[in-house]
Amino acid sequence: MIAFASSISSSPTLHSSPTTPTTTAICSNPFLRITNNTITVKLPYSLSLSPPHPRILRTIAASTSRSAPTKTDMASETVPTPSMKLLFVEMGVGYDQHGQDITQAAMRACRDAISSNSIPAFRRGSIPGVTFNEMKLQIKLGVPRPLQNSLDIEKVKSVFPYGRILNIEVVDGGLICSSGVLVEDMGDKNEDCYIVNAAVYVGY
Numbered sequence: 001m002i003a004f005a006s007s008i009s010s011s012p013t014l015h016s017s018p019t020t021p022t023t024t025a026i027c028s029n030p031f032l033r034i035t036n037n038t039i040t041v042k043l044p045y046s047l048s049l050s051p052p053h054p055r056i057l058r059t060i061a062a063s064t065s066r067s068a069p070t071k072t073d074m075a076s077e078t079v080p081t082p083s084m085k086l087l088f089v090e091m092g093v094g095y096d097q098h099g100q101d102i103t104q105a106a107m108r109a110c111r112d113a114i115s116s117n118s119i120p121a122f123r124r125g126s127i128p129g130v131t132f133n134e135m136k137l138q139i140k141l142g143v144p145r146p147l148q149n150s151l152d153i154e155k156v157k158s159v160f161p162y163g164r165i166l167n168i169e170v171v172d173g174g175l176i177c178s179s180g181v182l183v184e185d186m187g188d189k190n191e192d193c194y195i196v197n198a199a200v201y202v203g204y
Helices: 102-114 120-124 145-150 153-157
Strands: 032-035 038-041 086-096 136-143 164-172 175-178 192-203
Touching: 086 102, 102 136, 102 145, 102 153, 102 192, 136 145, 153 164
Parallel strands: 136 164
Antiparallel strands: 032 038, 086 192, 136 192, 175 192
């Protein structure tokens, strides 16, 4: 309920005409008007029950442009899988600045991941009941999607001198960027530089 008494001036001014039987009270509240003993209320937009432009509520679906990485058929599960006991993870990045060879970039990424690590525990028998021959590897490669079908997995495997490779997972990742120059003598077909990311999971 809206109270009007406090909104009307205590001494309203009356205007009358001998020919028109109309009485109007001018009130201090701009939204109230009294005519012929009838109170007219003009509500502002914020109080109106039916605003001229009602709000529109819209449900926005979550974007799928950044969906889960696409896996190749080389790995049936996301690396690393629970099929081995994980000890540590090696990470690296590889580039092919000239020649546009995505396999070379992937091999360099794997070499970068393993080249600054030493794993004496397997050879020294530091893990009770685990021999050197039980060392296992799982590999995840981030490769630009347009180049994934050009990747030679067997060549990538040749980078690892020991350890049984359980699986290799290729996901959307890496980068295609410009090297800034085309060098035909180095096999360039364009200025593209390929970049691959690698994660090598080591366990038993």
